[in-house]
Amino acid sequence: MEQPPCWQCNKKYTGLFCAHCNALQCPVDDYYSVFGMERKLSLDVQALQAKFYELSRLLHPDRFTRRSPLERQYSLEASSLLNKGYRVLRNPVQRAEYVLKKEGFDIGEQGTKDVPPELLEEVFELNMALEELKMGDQQARGAVEEARQRFAAMRDEIDRELEQLFQQWDEKHERATLQQIRGLLNRRRYIHNLVTEVENVATLSN
Template identity: 40%
Template sequence: MSNCARCQQPMHDSPLICAACGAVQSVAGIDYFQVFGLKRAFALDTVAVEREFHRLSRRLHPDRFARGSETDRQNSLAATALLNDAWRVLRDPVERVEYLLKIEGHAVGEEHAGKGKSAEREPPPDLLEEVFDLNMQLEEIRMSQRMGESAEASTMTEIAAAGKRFEAMLGEVDAALQAEGAKWDAGDAATRAQAAKKMIELLDRRRYVRNLVRDVRAAVTAQALQQELYGGNFVAESL
């Protein structure tokens, strides 16, 4: 840990604020884990971090520095912004994984896409087929919904079942991510490299599944809304 920029006392806890003199520090080079005085790890005690987030929010709040020096005011604004970003990302288990992999130097996310494309990144063909077919069905449903009709009950049942299956798949992927994260947290360099590779694969797979779960939910919600507005098809026909 470094020393405070103002009073030169060694820093404890968060590097954003000096516990001794209360000076807000420059945010340069501080990662989201350091914000909370944490080592890089996939496992996170979110309850403790949330408590720390609120404590730091109060201590760093720009209102407290309104009459401070220009440096204090600037630092307080920047530190508050960093604190908010850090909490928003770290509290979400998937965003946390993506962030940690990124700062560990792995290529993750859309901005790295298409450069290192290899056969390894291809999802299993059966998953791709299934995702594609379900998307076709979802489109049919959306089309009939747009025409103000309810989709066939049998189609909806099928889609809802597929949605359930994919939600379960999402749960499995998330559990696997957590398990690999734990391996990384406890492991040596070789274990970490292997766990990171696994996590990148899991994230790749997860995006297909996540999109589908999202779209199925939207279709089911739209269907429920439509039936509330217009009544079910069979009701209309029987009138």
């Protein structure tokens, strides 16, 4: 995508700052673009942090106190994008959801309440045990803990699968891969919510 010329000196440039007059430009509303990175699903979180700090030094409003109102506004917008981008991109799940959205997928909350059919029986048993625990039956604790571990292990397994699919998409950019990732994310969200709920009940009934 062609960038418009610099607002200050009207020359061509690429990136966040004009190469000629060093004026900060209106940022493009895209996390990857603010970080100056290609849209990839696998990324090194350590390197992301380093980049985040480096760009913060350049873009933070503290650096623009004595600059023009327009540049101050751009700094506000750019660092807001940077901060949000860092929050989203450092988390694999949020990162994948962001990329799905950018690639035109609908990633609403639908489907997260429905139990995946293959888990029906296990979830039913877990809910029974949870109810008993809530009623004060401490004997149910063992079953609940066992189920928690099982579901947590499932979540870990999904995370490994996701990682592979991330690499696959980064290499080939096939839409079918994203489709798969979306399915996996829905399943993960359901299991993750389940684990969190179990943990909450377990602490509350302690």
